[in-house]
Amino acid sequence: MQNETLTLIAIMGMALVTYATRAGGFWLMSLVTPSPRVEAWLKQIPGAVLVAIIAPTVLASSLAETLAALATVLVAIRTKNVLIAMVVGVVTVWVLRRV
Amino acid sequence: MEHTGANISEKMRFQRLKSSPLATIKGIIAVQRADLSESGDTNTTSEKVTFTLSGALLGARRAIPLALSVSAVGFAFGVLAHQAKLDVVDAMLMSGLVYAGASQFVALSLWAAMPLPVVTIILTTFIVNLRHLLMGASLRPWFSRLPPWKAYISVFFMVDESWALTIGEFAAGGRDAAFLLGSGMILFIAWVSSTVIGQTIGAFINNPAQWGLDFAFTAVFTALLVGMWKGKSNILPWAVAAVVAVAAAHWLPGKWYIILGGTAGSLVGALSDAK
Numbered sequence: 104m105q106n107e108t109l110t111l112i113a114i115m116g117m118a119l120v121t122y123a124t125r126a127g128g129f130w131l132m133s134l135v136t137p138s139p140r141v142e143a144w145l146k147q148i149p150g151a152v153l154v155a156i157i158a159p160t161v162l163a164s165s166l167a168e169t170l171a172a173l174a175t176v177l178v179a180i181r182t183k184n185v186l187i188a189m190v191v192g193v194v195t196v197w198v199l200r201r202v
Numbered sequence: 203m204e205h206t207g208a209n210i211s212e213k214m215r216f217q218r219l220k221s222s223p224l225a226t227i228k229g230i231i232a233v234q235r236a237d238l239s240e241s242g243d244t245n246t247t248s249e250k251v252t253f254t255l256s257g258a259l260l261g262a263r264r265a266i267p268l269a270l271s272v273s274a275v276g277f278a279f280g281v282l283a284h285q286a287k288l289d290v291v292d293a294m295l296m297s298g299l300v301y302a303g304a305s306q307f308v309a310l311s312l313w314a315a316m317p318l319p320v321v322t323i324i325l326t327t328f329i330v331n332l333r334h335l336l337m338g339a340s341l342r343p344w345f346s347r348l349p350p351w352k353a354y355i356s357v358f359f360m361v362d363e364s365w366a367l368t369i370g371e372f373a374a375g376g377r378d379a380a381f382l383l384g385s386g387m388i389l390f391i392a393w394v395s396s397t398v399i400g401q402t403i404g405a406f407i408n409n410p411a412q413w414g415l416d417f418a419f420t421a422v423f424t425a426l427l428v429g430m431w432k433g434k435s436n437i438l439p440w441a442v443a444a445v446v447a448v449a450a451a452h453w454l455p456g457k458w459y460i461i462l463g464g465t466a467g468s469l470v471g472a473l474s475d476a477k
Contacts (some may be wrong), residue, residue, distance in 0.1 A: 106317065109318040112320055113323045114292065116324035118300050120331070128334060128339035131337040132342040133233060142474040145332055146471075147475070150465065150467075150471075151465075151468040151471060152329060152464035154464075162339065162444060171420075172421070179425040180428055180473065183257040183429070184425075187428075188227060189421040191421075193414045193421055193426065196416065196417040200414065
């Protein structure tokens with residue numbers, strides 16, 4: 104299949120499952136109440152997924168990535184601004200790869 | 203427990219005056235938690251819920267400061283979308299139809315593979331967005347008293363920020379459910395337009411790795427994680443997610459490490475939470 108077709112299928116699929124999560128919780132609540140344990144699990148998912156995505160790059164590639172991630176964390180804590188933190192992280196990794 | 207509620211709303215007013223949108227959201231969420239744990243659904247069901255233009259406009263006005271920070275993230279998304287070889291129409295379609303930041307960044311990080319791992323992308327998007335189930339469920343007490351079509355259109359515009367504002371508005375006594383639609387639409391416009399601008403400007407950046415731009419995803423996720431940090435209770439689940447992901451990335455092909463690490467970490471978090 105053409106890659107452009109696959110791209111459109113992927114985007115449509117993402118849109119469908121995402122809307123399903125938005126409408127689904129509202130709809131499900133008319134049928135059942137989630138147990139506290141399920142609720143606790145749903146709350147944990149986004150953070151754990153993000154950690155899993157970055158861990159191999161941050162912890163198991165090279166020192167430049169580890170230090171740049173540290174710099175990103177510090178800037179994010181101070182500024183609470185994702186864009187500034189991203190720029191600092193990218194600049195840090197760029198500089199460290201050069202030395 | 204009434205004094206607790208008063209303390210928190212006092213604190214929220216203070217935060218509104220002095221500080222960033224993030225702090226405001228945290229304050230709002232704190233109020234919402236206090237409100238839910240004290241009153242549950244029962245208190246609110248007796249009151250009338252409306253759905254008016256002025257409610258939507260109020261939501262829109264409240265969302266303007268947040269629209270600025272959403273635009274910054276949308277711009278970053280656009281630049282990375284270009285890097286992942288999405289053209290401007292595809293990037294716009296994704297922002298406009300999916301409209302869920304974190305999952306869109308995750309999807310882009312999977313986009314490099316050829317042929318495109320469509321099933322993995324859709325499955326991962328679903329997992330990252332599962333939190334919407336909870337958010338949607340929390341709106342039920344108010345939206346269940348409107349015609350269903352109004353609720354099902356409104357929830358499309360439910361993102362973390364508009365949800366937090368709306369729950370805060372309801373907790374403060376507001377009863378116009380169009381607030382969610384209004385705030386969500388302003389953020390939607392900001393998100394889609396900043397995506398387009400970012401994608402267009404991204405065209406002028408040639409070799410991303412040479413400029414360290416391959417690290418941009420990791421940096422964005424790291425910064426998002428800082429915003430999600432709630433304290434020591436995060437340490438164990440996040441450590442488990444990291445260890446499982448590093449091991450899986452080493453031993454298994456493809457992107458399995460994301461689903462494995464995310465599932466392991468979140469399950470451990472849920473189990474240790476319940477204790």
